[in-house]
Each structure stands twice: as C-alpha cells, then as structure tokens.
Amino acid sequence: MFNETQMVDFFHVHVVPWMMRIGVALTIFVIGQLVAKVISGVIAKLLSHTKLDKILIDFLSSVVRALLLVVVIVAALDKLGVNTNSLIAMLGAAGIAIGLALQSSLQNFAAGFMLLIFRPFKAGDFVETAGTSGIIDSIGIFSTKLYTGDNKEVIIPNGSIYSSNIINYSSRKTRRIDMIFGVSYGDDIRLAKDIILKVISDEERVLKDPAPEVAVGELAQSSVNFVVRPWVKAEDYWAVKFAINEKIKLAFDENKITIPFPTVVNIKKEQ
Incomplete structure (x- = not known):
C-alpha cells in the first residue's frame, strides 16, 4: 500500500505532468480548430472575389481546413508523447493505398478541378463532349450532369470529358x-x-x-x-x-x- 508521501510523490511525478500534457494537447486542438476555421474562411472570402466557381471555392476551402486539422491533430498527439513520425508514415502509406484503390476517382477529381478552373463551359451551355450532346445542368468535382434535347439526364465522369474534345455551342453569341x-x-x-x-x-x-x-x-x-x-x-x-x-x-x-x-x-x- 502507498503511504501519503508516496501518493503525493506519485501525483507530482506522474499525474501532474500528464494532466499538463493533456491540457496543452486539448488547448492546441481547440485553438487549432478555430484557427483552421478562420484561415479557411479567409481563403474562401478572398477566392469569392475571383472568377472561380463556387463549387471549387468551397472545395478548396474544405481542403485547406482539412489539412490544417491534420497538422493540429499531429501537434496535439506529439504533446501527448505519441510517436508522430510513425503516425505520419502510416498516414502516408494509407494515402498511397487509397490513391491506388481510387485511381479512376482521383482522375475524375483532377479533371473536375481543371474544368472548374479553366471553365470551358458553364451551367446552361449547350455542349457536345464524350460522345454526348446536351445542356449543362451542373459541374461537380467527380462528374458533370447534363440533359439532352429530349430531357434525358446524363451524368458523365469528368475524366471522360477532359480527355475528349469539347464543343461549346453557347460560348459565342x-x-x-x-x-x-x-x-x-x-x-x-x-x-x-x-x-x-x-x-x-x-x-x-x-x-x-x-x-x-x-x-x-x-x-x-x-x-x-x-x-x-x-x-x-x-x-x-x-x-x-x-x-x-x-x-x-x-x-x-x-x-x-x-x-x-x-x-x-x-x-x-x-x-
């Protein structure tokens, strides 16, 4: 059984440092979340004054916030004594594995990113692309939705659009x-x-x-x-x-x- 002196020593040697670490980690996490939210909001506000599509602005803002949150979490875990080098290596390996598994999806994502930046067409334009012609309804990160002259809805992966010719019949007056x-x-x-x-x-x-x-x-x-x-x-x-x-x-x-x-x-x- 521990006597009173041993209990006090144990508290000062083990409990207090851990409580301080947990407090610092929680402080980093809470403040980091607020900072990430503010920074992503500022970026979204700055990009709103450009010609970028709102979908792309929201996406970029979300990506920035997610990356900042990862940094915050790693910093908080480091204060708790977790080996963050191993954690970063595991995250990197997981990212490579996910990237290989979702290769086609990532291709569509990259193509959607480029379509939203260069804007070869916009909602309401009549286009011919990827073997289909119709009026653009919406442009997403992974696919683009259009409807044909007989009102059929067609969803085309962005990778197919970006790798084919795009004829925009509405770009000229x-x-x-x-x-x-x-x-x-x-x-x-x-x-x-x-x-x-x-x-x-x-x-x-x-x-x-x-x-x-x-x-x-x-x-x-x-x-x-x-x-x-x-x-x-x-x-x-x-x-x-x-x-x-x-x-x-x-x-x-x-x-x-x-x-x-x-x-x-x-x-x-x-x-």
Whole structure:
C-alpha cells in the first residue's frame, strides 16, 4: 500500500505532468480548430472575389481546413508523447493505398478541378463532349450532369470529358447555319437563288451582319447544289433552320423549282 508521501510523490511525478500534457494537447486542438476555421474562411472570402466557381471555392476551402486539422491533430498527439513520425508514415502509406484503390476517382477529381478552373463551359451551355450532346445542368468535382434535347439526364465522369474534345455551342453569341439545297439541272438556277435570298431576307431572325451567303456550291450528279449560310443568334439556331427549310420548300413548289430525289428503278428479269 502507498503511504501519503508516496501518493503525493506519485501525483507530482506522474499525474501532474500528464494532466499538463493533456491540457496543452486539448488547448492546441481547440485553438487549432478555430484557427483552421478562420484561415479557411479567409481563403474562401478572398477566392469569392475571383472568377472561380463556387463549387471549387468551397472545395478548396474544405481542403485547406482539412489539412490544417491534420497538422493540429499531429501537434496535439506529439504533446501527448505519441510517436508522430510513425503516425505520419502510416498516414502516408494509407494515402498511397487509397490513391491506388481510387485511381479512376482521383482522375475524375483532377479533371473536375481543371474544368472548374479553366471553365470551358458553364451551367446552361449547350455542349457536345464524350460522345454526348446536351445542356449543362451542373459541374461537380467527380462528374458533370447534363440533359439532352429530349430531357434525358446524363451524368458523365469528368475524366471522360477532359480527355475528349469539347464543343461549346453557347460560348459565342452568334452561329452560322450551314444548309444545302439542290435543284434540278433543268430549272432556272438564277430564279432558285433569288427565291432563297428572298426567304432569308424575309426572316427577321437572320442577322444582316455578317451577311448571309448563297452560292452554287457543287454541280452534283443529279442536282445543282446551293450552299446557304445565314447567321443567327445562338439561341435562334434551330428555330430559324427549321423555318428556312420549310419556307424554301414551299417557295420552290410555288415557282415550280424541282428538288431532285433518288429514284428506284425496278428491273424485272425475263422468265
């Protein structure tokens, strides 16, 4: 049994130092958390004045806070006498193992990071990428969500997007509509050209500058092909294209201009 003197000595030699270590460790942990929160908040506020996406700002702020918390935890454990060198080595080994296991996810993460920084497209843009075309709904860290013209939702891994071509149809305010209309060789091509020009000039959504282009593009096997290239606002592209197709066909019919089409000749074998 310990006598009173031994109990006092034990308390001073063992308990007091451990209590002090625990107190210091807790102080480091609590203050470290507050400092990490403040620093991550300052970084988020500074980045909010840039052109970076909010998703990327929140992510960077979270990463900074997580890294600072790791430093705080290691410092607190060091005050408790824990061998932090071994802990750091274990964390490093675990990080390598997790990285190898999540290689594809990390690739998508890195690609998402680059997409959010360089911003080749934004929400609402109509794009064609990774074999899919549609309107961008949201850009995440690991994947991008878009919906197609028939309102199907498509989720594409960011790695697939970043490794393929990206065609952004909404990045420019204007677009050129490229169309080809063929007329028969027996028709008056000057009349056909005048009809096309009139249809285009009557369409209010066609821009005057740049001026639309109408020219004989090819003397094909069975038709004279006109190249028709009007310019429109990006949002009017499909509506104007459909309207011009219909109006030119109706105008050709009214003026007896023939649009050639393939014919099938049936050859009967003699018995």
